[in-house]
Amino acid sequence: MTPLDDLRGALREIAGQEWLDEADATWSQAERRPTTAVAFIGPYDTGKTTLIRRLLVEEGLPVPGHLAVGALPTTDRRTEVAAGDLVFIDFPGLGTGRGDQEQETWQALGAYDAVVFVVHPGLLDSADLERLLGLVDGSAFSPHRPRPPADGALLLVIGRADLMRDPCHSPAGFRAAADGKAAELAEALRSRGAGDAVPPVHTVVADHSGMVGDRPGARPDSYAFFPDAPDAHREVDGIDGLRAALRSLAPRRAELRARACTRFWEQLGTAALLRADQQLKDLAAESDAADAERDRLDGLAHRLDGLDQRATGNLRAGVTDALASVARSVPLDSDEEAVTAQLLAALRTPVDVWLASHIERLRRLLAEAQAVAPTPESGSPADALGPVTDALRTTPGLQGLVPPHLVQGLLKGAGPALSQAADFAFRHRYKVGPEVVSTAIGHPTGRQYMTQLLDGEEKLNEAIDSLETLKWLKRGAAALQVLGTVGGGLLQRRQEKQAAEARARLRDTLLERTDDVVRDILNGTEDAPGWSDAITRAHAALAACAPPSPDHFEARRTALSGTVERLQRALGAGDAPV
Template sequence: MSETSHITESLWAHLATFPATREAVLEHLNRWNAFAATDVLRVIIFGVYDAGKSSLLKRLLVEAGVPVPSWLTVSARRETFEALEIEAGNLIFVDSPGLKGGNDRHDDISRKALQLADAYLWVMPPQLVTSGQAEILGFLKGDFFHCKLPHEAVVGATIAVIGRMDEAGVDPPDSPEGYRSIVATKTAEFEAMLRKAGIEGGLVGPLCVAADPYQSVGNLPDPELGLYDPGREWDGIDALQTALGRLGGDFLRLRAWAGLRFVAAVAKELAGELAEHRSAMDLQAERFVREEERYRLFRKRLSVLIAQAEKDLQRRVEEALLSITRIGSEDTGKAIDRLEKAMKQGIDQWSAFSVAELTGLAQEFELELHEHPLEIDLSAIGDVSDGRIGTSPSMWQKDGLNKLRSCVFGFGPVLKESFHAYVGASIGMSVKTASDRLQKLEGLEGDALTAAIKKLFRTTERMEEASKYVRWSELAAVLGPIAAQLAGLGMDLVADLMTAQEAAERKRRRDELIGELAELSAKIVDQANSIFKVICDDLDAPLTEQMELALCKRMHLLEQRKKIDLFLIELNNRLDQMSARRKTAGA
């Protein structure tokens, strides 16, 4: 195997290793294998649309005794819109639309035709390359296929032709010397153009030809060979036919270069797509960073909300207790009433305000889920990982805020009632039902316990959640009779104040009762805050989930990006083997 073939095989082997694009690579490889199976050289005729390509192909077919196809027309306008081919001898000629014709479809046809060919017949008018010079020279340098492709892989397979030389300004029969002079001038201009572009060696030509001297044949459908005889001595066709004839003797080298050019073009196309996709992945990863931070801020706001709610409840209860510290023997009953009303009103107002704040935060969260779903768009290339990351919505996303709405959005003035509504939404049964079912589990063990849990609660997790809510409900019960408890203590206080004990004893008892009230109030504050936090935790859980999901998806993208990077690094390493030859050729 030649060095060129070894590099080609190495590139195909690596290109096929990338999972997301393997199918496309195999399609390209199948195209190449079908091409390589032929034993006839494929020659692409290209150049600007008015260079005389059609006239030249027509002349070559007539010279080879091949009938001129109906699609081959000669015109000063653009007539070639497809890559049409015809076989003549040991060559297949392909008439292409040309490079950078201004039509995306035509350019794509030309690109595909030029990528898969053994040799090139580059035709230009007497003015040489007056437009699209950068594209033409880029093609000859190999950049059209890949920037690391050596020049010789293209110029070594190219025959350059300056056509329509009968229109160059000198009539050859009248001034043979003048014609030879203008041919020399055009040749020198052409060679200077290539040297300036850094393209040297290997290219055949330029051959100056006049395929249809004086346009005597034009669009005649099936011209006789003799019609071209008037210009045969100077039209340059013999030299061109000789150059074309030599291609067959160089079949193996040309076919090897064709394989390298094609795989290099595939590598360039794939690398470009992956680079674009990598940039898109970077943008998505940056978005997930912002989303992660957004949900982290949501959680911070929730923590602040909980802390503020705790302080607010403490303040309201302390304000209610201030009334009892000023109780005197003459207004004890009124003080007790004020305490009862102040305590109930304070807790109700705290409940309404705190849950209104929680409701607002929950609504913002729901809107965020709707407007900024955490999705990864890999449609352009697919997933390059071994397994896809889960992108199905969480339970919170599926249910929205239905569970929280059932208690928070209609939160009444009494926290205990709201807690019971929350429990019903969370476990699908009332606290009493949960308590009754938990009692039925008492004394059971082993399989009997497992079966009972499945029957009564469906899952162990739901049973444990129900148990937690029952315990909270028992603690929350203190909120119902709070006024009665305080009133009872107040009546004890009244009785003590009405005794004949000394003032010091009355003060001691007074302080003792106030301490008991403070202790009970602290317990009420703790229980109320705990119940409120249970509800807040149910919002914190999906916030945490979304934050972690954003991080997970960002890491997933970075992992895929790393795989793309590693693939491209190895691809470049293998392409450098071509580049080494290019540098050697340019030295």
């Protein structure tokens, strides 16, 4: 595998196959050019287009109409012009404020065989000098392994030189000024580290005072500016020297094309390294954002658990109070239908209040979870949480929360206690008075009842003896009244005690079912899922919103760093990657 293969593989991993395909198409087009391609670049208003027009006229070639000149920038896109054994590419001027256009210019230079960099007589500012230095030492294409251009493949031209001094007034003075300006440019580059790599600088007057401009039908003598000596301008305008330098490039097409290939792919590699560096920074920022989002979602999940625990506790407290209230207030002789109605009535208010309060809290928590930017891997949290909030829009009725089988189960468990309570209530309907005592003496059932009332046969016999004694004393009526009063009080107290015990057993029986009631309310039914289902789906929705794990980002960082190392090795291997 060649260094170029490594470089292309790394480019594919960093920038993608589409980007590599575009690069292949660009180089394939450049490689098929049958002539040496020379790019003309530089700041706008330096006379690049005028210079190309003059060179074409000097070669006796037609000047295309699109090569217009003017005081304002007139070249807004790259144009190619055939020039015999050469092809000239006129680039839009630098410094026009079109950042995208300038970036495209610098990125495209690597595919051309030679470059003519045209500057203004006022020379360049610091930024332009640094860019030019990048062309001189090769760092503009490959800062990791700068390769200066081949000899003669970079031509520096000071255009519109007649602006610094009119050559018509003093040709010798003009040439001296021109040579001084060229030396000044070369020294500026050397002072910035170019050393001996500075190429010769051509100072030219392509169209003195713009006397030809873009007038059609121009001939070589149209550019003469000494009226009495038609060819004298050639000794001072510098065009012949530049033409000779350009003509020397034509037979070197294969050599220059090979260097261009190296330069082109290394320039792409450098761009890919910059892109990879930005990708690593973006990846670090994305990882940090994922950590923050993961912490946020963990916090929401913890709050969701807390809300669930509080909701369950509050529901249990409400159900407990409701069941205890029914046990205290239900008539002990009530039938199942009446108890069912009282149970539902007692549960409705606390369950409705509980449900409205906690569902609103759940909605607010889910709304907070939805207020987050989508992540590439998981999509929008709203997509995951939306169904949960939609399911909570309609509060289910109590019948859905307290299904019939639950009430039936409550009554089934409370049946014995209700039966005992009903029996005591039945007894309590009898009037307590003397007739009870008198009946108890002779009636077997009454005797048994009175025995229970007085806690034993012995006490009953004592009461009867006392009654007989009182009768003997003819005070029977008074005795009956006394015994009836005493017996009635005893009976009432016993019935009250037994009724309280019956209610306590009823309360205990109902409260034993509290957990069942709470569980069934939380679970709901198949047709109307309850609170627990909403909590489960909310947890699942939060999990679906979770960003990738730290291991995911570390794997991406490791892979990208490995690709960068491969690319750096490919850019630094051998004399050229081809």
